[in-house]
Amino acid sequence: MKNLDYWYGDDVSNKFRTTALEILNVNINAKTRTELTLKEECIIAAKEIHSKYPNIYIALSGGWESQVCLYSFIEAGIIPNVYILKFPVELNSQDTAIALKQCKKYNIIPKIVNVNFETFIKEHMIDTAKKYQTYSFIQTLHAYYIGQLNEDVLLVDKVNLRRDQNPDLSWSYIRNEDFDFWPERFNCFNEKKVINSFFSHSPELIYSFLTLPVIQELVKKQTSGKISLNSLKNLIYYQGGFTNLFDENTPRFIKTVGGDRIPGLNEKNSELIQRTLQFKSRNAYISYNDIITILTSQGNVCQYI
Amino acid sequence: MSVHIRRLGPEDLIMIEAMAEEKFAMTNTASGIFEDVFKNAISENNTNTKVFKYFVLPQNVYGHDKMRAFGYFDDDSKLLAVIGLRCLDHSPSWVFSFIVTAHKCGNSVRIIKELLTFAVDYQEKGGFYQWYVVSKLEKFDAWQKLFTGAREKYHHYVYARVPANTMPKWLDHLQFSGGKLFPYDINISMYMLKSLCTSDDSIEFNERDLDFL
Numbered sequence: 001m002k003n004l005d006y007w008y009g010d011d012v013s014n015k016f017r018t019t020a021l022e023i024l025n026v027n028i029n030a031k032t033r034t035e036l037t038l039k040e041e042c043i044i045a046a047k048e049i050h051s052k053y054p055n056i057y058i059a060l061s062g063g064w065e066s067q068v069c070l071y072s073f074i075e076a077g078i079i080p081n082v083y084i085l086k087f088p089v090e091l092n093s094q095d096t097a098i099a100l101k102q103c104k105k106y107n108i109i110p111k112i113v114n115v116n117f118e119t120f121i122k123e124h125m126i127d128t129a130k131k132y133q134t135y136s137f138i139q140t141l142h143a144y145y146i147g148q149l150n151e152d153v154l155l156v157d158k159v160n161l162r163r164d165q166n167p168d169l170s171w172s173y174i175r176n177e178d179f180d181f182w183p184e185r186f187n188c189f190n191e192k193k194v195i196n197s198f199f200s201h202s203p204e205l206i207y208s209f210l211t212l213p214v215i216q217e218l219v220k221k222q223t224s225g226k227i228s229l230n231s232l233k234n235l236i237y238y239q240g241g242f243t244n245l246f247d248e249n250t251p252r253f254i255k256t257v258g259g260d261r262i263p264g265l266n267e268k269n270s271e272l273i274q275r276t277l278q279f280k281s282r283n284a285y286i287s288y289n290d291i292i293t294i295l296t297s298q299g300n301v302c303q304y305i
Numbered sequence: 306m307s308v309h310i311r312r313l314g315p316e317d318l319i320m321i322e323a324m325a326e327e328k329f330a331m332t333n334t335a336s337g338i339f340e341d342v343f344k345n346a347i348s349e350n351n352t353n354t355k356v357f358k359y360f361v362l363p364q365n366v367y368g369h370d371k372m373r374a375f376g377y378f379d380d381d382s383k384l385l386a387v388i389g390l391r392c393l394d395h396s397p398s399w400v401f402s403f404i405v406t407a408h409k410c411g412n413s414v415r416i417i418k419e420l421l422t423f424a425v426d427y428q429e430k431g432g433f434y435q436w437y438v439v440s441k442l443e444k445f446d447a448w449q450k451l452f453t454g455a456r457e458k459y460h461h462y463v464y465a466r467v468p469a470n471t472m473p474k475w476l477d478h479l480q481f482s483g484g485k486l487f488p489y490d491i492n493i494s495m496y497m498l499k500s501l502c503t504s505d506d507s508i509e510f511n512e513r514d515l516d517f518l
Contacts, residue, residue, distance in 0.1 A: 019483075019484070019485075020483040020484035020485070021356065021359045021483060023359075023366065271476050274476055275472055275473075275476050275479065278479060278484040278485070278486070279479070279484035280476075280480075284367070285367060302367060303366040303367065304366065304367045304368055305359060305362060305366055305367070305368040305371060305372065
């Protein structure tokens with residue numbers, strides 16, 4: 001079974017949630033070989049994804065993860081296609097500037113798609129959300145514009161490690177019904193696929209990330225927190241072997257978070273979508289110790305209510 | 306007859322479903338007051354008795370403790386009634402989910418009240434001091450009467466009213482109905498534990514007690 005595959009109830013092909021009460025199953029495969037460095041694992045992921053989807057477009061946001069992903073493709077000897085979503089009135093100009101700079105660096109001519117919030121919200125948002133069960137404004141936006149692009153797209157995921165108010169209050173690896181799982185639902189309808197499993201491509205890649213020294217130090221902390229947009233990521237990727245890309249002199253990345261600069265754009269529309277779907281997305285928490293055990297033993301199917 | 310109440314587990318599921326199936330097959334014998342309540346009870350996902358499994362999930366399911374069921378047994382260990390509740394994700398509160406009494410339950414109102422008292426005490430011990438009840442608006446008085454005992458310890462508020470088949474104005478209201486719209490007007494009641502200080506008029510205080518800085 002595919003790593004981090006999910007389904008509802010007893011039917012492994014059931015990707016759509018129909019009620020508030022429904023068991024969510026998440027499959028985690030075990031490692032089958034000794035993990036390499038994070039950088040080496042990312043390069044393997046790039047090669048394997050490219051061999052399956054040779055014309056794939058990387059959705060380049062300009063953030064840490066998409067830069068690491070693009071760099072991994074380049075290091076693998078692949079010049080990928082790039083797709084950039086450009087928000088109106090310069091709302092994500094800082095992010096797209098970084099993305100464009102990266103493209104220029106590798107002589108890639110990106111496909112730039114200009115977002116029209118007004119038309120999208122009025123004419124497409126609810127239908128798209130209902131069709132693919134996307135719970136948030138941003139993911140619905142991605143689903144709609146990727147559908148319009150009609151190409152295979154790699155939407156770069158991230159390792160979501162947090163310690164918050166989950167039941168065990170432990171540092172946990174998290175998969176979310178919204179941003180982690182909607183691509184599977186999208187793929188049920190479309191010939192061209194959305195892949196969002198770069199950093200979760202293999203058990204070895206996940207393990208390599210989770211056992212970096214900086215992460216092992218992080219999960220000892222008793223405070224709440226997450227891997228966020230700060231210098232921690234710089235250190236993570238530096239320790240992971242991306243020393244050419246990020247070093248201690250790399251300027252701290254400042255994300256513009258475009259949508260949030262229009263008051264309520266993201267929150268209000270996400271709430272509207274969730275009212276339409278009639279339930280909120282759930283998080284599948286796997287505590288740090290549990291996922292390390294699962295990855296190094298026999299794998300497991302975790303169930304959530 | 307002594308009272309036997311306990312929290313139910315996965316091993317009790319067959320017994321719960323059997324009791325409920327018999328009850329639903331004999332709906333005409335249900336008390337007029339609770340007839341609609343039973344419909345309400347199974348309406349959280351419209352799958353009839355299949356909903357009960359979520360309230361007695363095995364421990365290997367993450368979040369298994371979120372939904373809880375309590376059973377009332379007679380001296381012969383026969384299940385006479387079950388109530389279910391669902392703890393909310395981001396606050397120390399819970400929602401009253403369902404009541405089902407056996408077809409031959411006897412004094413069901415007394416049994417339900419005893420079950421409720423047990424469940425409320427159980428939740429309090431776990432630090433849950435606030436809970437909600439969704440009821441059909443036209444049966445509100447009956448529900449009020451059922452919870453008379455609870456109001457001695459709890460403040461009661463009408464938290465929201467949602468018209469039939471209408472999307473609530475606030476998304477959070479959906480969490481009380483399990484994301485479901487009802488074909489009739491509903492009332493969401495909130496019960497909040499009275500603090501010791503506000504419920505005890507004999508407590509005296511002086512000015513220095515207020516000097517918390």
